[in-house]
Amino acid sequence: DKVDHMQTVRRRKDGSLVDVSVTVSPVRDENGVVVGASKIARDISDRINADILTEHLAAIIQSSDDAIVSKDLNGIVKSWNRGAERLFGYLAEEMVGKPILILLPPDRQNEETSILERVRRGERVDHFETIRLRKDGRQVHVSVTISPIRDRTGRVIGASKVARDISERKMFEATTAAITQDLERHVRERTAELQAANKELESFTYSIAHDIRAPLRAMVTTSKVLMEDYGSELTEGAVRLLERQVGSATHLSKLVDDLLVYARLGKVAPQFAPVDLTSLARGIVSRTSSPLHTYLIEDGLAAQGDASLLHLVLQNLLDNAGKFSPNGGEITVGRAGTAFFVRDRGMGFDMAFAEKIFVPFERLVRNDDIPGTGIGLANVKRIVEKHGGSIWANSVLGEGTTIYFTIPG
Known part of the structure; x- marks a missing residue:
């Protein structure tokens, strides 16, 4: 009988095994008697490996x-x-x-x-x-x-x-989208409520400020008239009380003005244009300088910003520098790297309170010692930040203070 395509394993000379397909056929003599066999062997290693790989892939697909x-x-x-x-x-x-x-x-x-x-x-x-x-x-x-x-x-x-x-992911996305829409709706509603409340508060603030200013002016004017016209008839105690009343009313009027500025700065948008800070500073000094102080203002100080707002910055900083160096001294307006600065040689302060000086109503001295409303530097900080800049202080007790600020662009 003939053996067809029998798959088996044979050993090579080097001892390794090889997969083969063997076909064995009988060899006959002229009388038809089987006298031997012929064998055809074919290497089927590649096919076997391919079959194994196919089986592995099929298993992977199925699992x-x-x-x-x-x-x-x-x-x-x-x-x-x-x-x-x-x-x-x-x-x-x-x-x-x-x-x-x-x-x-x-x-x-x-x-x-x-x-x-x-x-x-x-x-x-x-x-x-x-x-x-x-x-x-x-x-x-x-x-x-x-x-x-x-x-x-x-x-x-x-x-x-x-x-x-991807059903779970789609469900999560839908839920997240619904929550986001709901939050956005709540934010819009709350924003509208806050805007309405702010508008009402703003109107109320201006109304109160207007109503307060008139009687304050009357108090100051009336007190001064009494002292000027009837001073000789008043006792020293009465004059002191009137002077105190004038001072308190003036301080309150200044506080109202500063608060209105602070409120307006919250919604104002700077109008950017080239600004000559040197000219601004010199103009302020020419109108408000004290004979006790020497002012050094560097040439060529320029920025890109809102001229009226930067004028307010320099005016507050120069006013502070003068107030906090009551014994006189040098006040400098200049530039250090990318920062502008206003420096005095006054009393200085403890750097532990450096951040406190920019907070509304926070003062490091009593009003009786150095008058002020506690709003000026808060206004300065708000203006600088409106310009995208930053502000900070460096001070040494007994040696003076330097206020630095940046105006990008």
């Missing part, structure tokens, strides 16, 4: 959590793994040989036509998010990747599809 499906160019299912059974609910025997259109909702049937056209052109479809139908009729959100399948000549003969269930 994958993702749905892995193959179809021909007409959309007919050729293979269907267990992941596809779990995702879509159909068994392999229910789908193989059937059109993939079974899985597409009526309003998405045209997707398959578009996908097959791209596959025929050899294109790959990556992470296409869509909706498919399960056997029980429920919709499932999936992310699909489709690749062309080619034969040995490179001709496209079908497509492989990997579908992943």
Whole structure:
């Protein structure tokens, strides 16, 4: 008998094993008697390895959590793994040989036509998010990747599809979107409420300020008239009380003015233009300088900002420098690197309170010692920050203070 294509293992000279397919045929003499055998052995190692690899790939496909499906160019299912059974609910025997259109909702049937056209052109479809139908009729959100399948000549003969269930992610995204929309609605409503409240507060503030200013001016004027016209008839105690009343009313009037400036600065937008800070500083000094002080103002100090607001910055800083160096001394306006500065040689302060000086109503000295409202430096800080800059102080007790500020651009 002939032995056909028997798969077996043989040993080479070097001792290694080789997979072979053996065909053995009898050799007969002229009388038909078997006198020997002929053997044909073929190395089938590559084929065996390929079979093993194919089995491994098939096992991987079958064990994958993702749905892995193959179809021909007409959309007919050729293979269907267990992941596809779990995702879509159909068994392999229910789908193989059937059109993939079974899985597409009526309003998405045209997707398959578009996908097959791209596959025929050899294109790959990556992470296409869509909706498919399960056997029980429920919709499932999936992310699909489709690749062309080619034969040995490179001709496209079908497509492989990997579908992943993204229902949980879509549910999370929908929930997040709903929460975000709800939060945005609440923010819009709350913002509108705050804007309305701020507008009412602003109107109330200006109304109160106007109502307070008039009686304050009357108090100051009346007190001064009494001292000027009836001073000789008043006792020293009465004069002191009137002077105290004038001082308190003047201080309160200045406080109201500073508060109004602080409130306005919260909503004002700087009008940017080239500003000559040297000229601004010299103009302020010429109108308000004290004979006790020597002013050194550097040439060429320039910035890009709002001239009226920067005027207010320099006016407050120069006023502070003068007040806090009551014994006189040198006051300098200059530049150090990218920062401008105003420096005095006055009393200075403990740097532990450096941030406190820019907070409204926070003062490091008593009003009786050095008058002030506690709003000036807060206004300066707000203006500098409106320009996108920063402000800080450096001080040594008994030696003086330097206020630095930057105006970008």
